[in-house]
Amino acid sequence: MKDYLRYQGKTEIYGLRKAIKEAFYIGLIDDGETHTYDEKTAEEILNNIVNKYYFVFKKVEEKIEIIRKKENYEIGVKRRRYRKNKFYI
Numbered sequence: 001m002k003d004y005l006r007y008q009g010k011t012e013i014y015g016l017r018k019a020i021k022e023a024f025y026i027g028l029i030d031d032g033e034t035h036t037y038d039e040k041t042a043e044e045i046l047n048n049i050v051n052k053y054y055f056v057f058k059k060v061e062e063k064i065e066i067i068r069k070k071e072n073y074e075i076g077v078k079r080r081r082y083r084k085n086k087f088y089i
Contacts, residue, residue, distance in 0.1 A: 001023055
């Protein structure tokens with residue numbers, strides 16, 4: 001996720017917390033909540049990771065893959081247009 005954000009020009013991303021906040025801001029992550037450290041809450045968090053957040057991060061991965069494919073497609077189209085319009089001697 002940090003690599004993708006840096007690729008998008010977010011060069012001030014140094015930690016996971018900042019990366020997650022930025023991912024929420026730009027819409028890569030749709031759902032989330034804050035955390036505490038008491039044992040009951042820790043168990044709830046673990047259950048959320050297993051039953052919910054794994055799927056949230058899978059969605060993030062899928063979104064990044066769709067964006068990557070779209071950008072690669074657009075780069076390919078630009079290259080083909082350039083080659084088509086370039087005159088060779």
